[in-house]
Amino acid sequence: MGLSMRDGIRLAAREINAAGGVLGRQIELIERDDEARPQRGAQVVQELINRERIHAGLGVVNTGVGLACQRYYQEARIPMITSVATGSILTQQFRPPEHYDHYIFRVSANDTLQAEMIAAEAVDRQRFRRVAIFHDTTNYGQFGRDDLEQALSKRGVKPVVIEKFNVDDKDMSAQLRRARAAGAQAILTYGIGPELAQIANGRAKMGWDVPMIGSWPLAMSNFIYNAGPNGEGARMPQTFIEDSPHPRHRAFLTNMRKLTGLPRLLSPTAAAQGYDSMLLLAAAIRQAGSTSGPAIRESLESLNTRVEGVVQIYDRPFSRINHEAIRTLSIPVMGEVRGGRVTYAYEEQRAQAGKR
DSSP states (O other), X not given: OHHHHHHHHHHHHHHHHHTXXXXXXXXXXXXXXXXXXXXXXXXXXXXHHHTSOOSOEEEOOOHHHHHHHHHHHXXXXXXXEESSOOOGGGGTTTOTTTSSSOOEEEOSOOHHHHHHHHHIIIIIITOOXXXXXXXXXXXXXXXXXXXXXXXXXXXXXXXXXXXXXXXXOOOXXXXXXXXXXXXXXXXXXXXXXXXHHHHHHHHHHTTOOOOEEESGGGGOHHHHHHHGGGGTTOEEEXXXXXXXXXXXXXXXXXXXXXXXXOSSOSOHHHHHHHHHHXXXXXXXXXXXXXXXXXXXXXXXXTOOSOEEOSSOEESSOOOSSOOBSOOSTTSOEEEEEETTEEEESSHHHHHHHTTO
């Protein structure tokens, strides 16, 4: 996820610089690896702010890392556009009226929206009433579980079991046995690729044929590759799917493949959101006519030019009180693992993507 996000940001910066840059200057990307560790993320951000004197931040894949580091952006009055992390709390911590100015923005679909989509798929579309929730013990998994329980509760559904697991766990058989014994008709997940693959493989080993429906990391390449045929049919919300018919999407994919030298993107969604976050930041700097943090923030909150991104065309994506670029269910679609890759679960959503 992190590498794909970084490469999407790099591609956008390269295109902007080739067109003359911003305010007559070239964009310089100063990159650091937070190693998906909150403590490292906090250290990295302080270094970027205090030593490198950055004008803005882009990135963050993990909710826990975002929670650990975003207060440093806020205190320094430096805008941060979250490209991938989806924990709903990330854009809520510094909102008015408690905080007069708020410097944390996001282009990914937050977990409140994703949980609603997961519940709608499981309960409304597929008519399951007995579901199990499997979540990891990170901030991402626990906050996602809370969002998912709320989305199910609105439909009068209570999970038959809620099972947790740690990052790097290799054996999910105990959790799977309890879920099967409770009569679960589907497994709803909040975790990331490697552990999700263990769930899929363990389920197949038991001969238990129930669907997996979960948050967007079910599209991660390390889920698809590690689960192999056992991952087929898994469904998840996506803001961007690689086989979109839209010409803008096709051009983006061609350019990403040229940049990375890879025939397929490791995480198309992360790449697309990284790309769009760079475009939005550049548009805000142009509008501000300045690289001052407060000026960039004000411009992000009142962008007066349309930005043609990959996830969507952005028309005033943020406001002073709402820093979520995706606010409704009109943008994310339901993806499905099919033939070892993620495609559209519903053809009508493919047709819709071809028009936006």
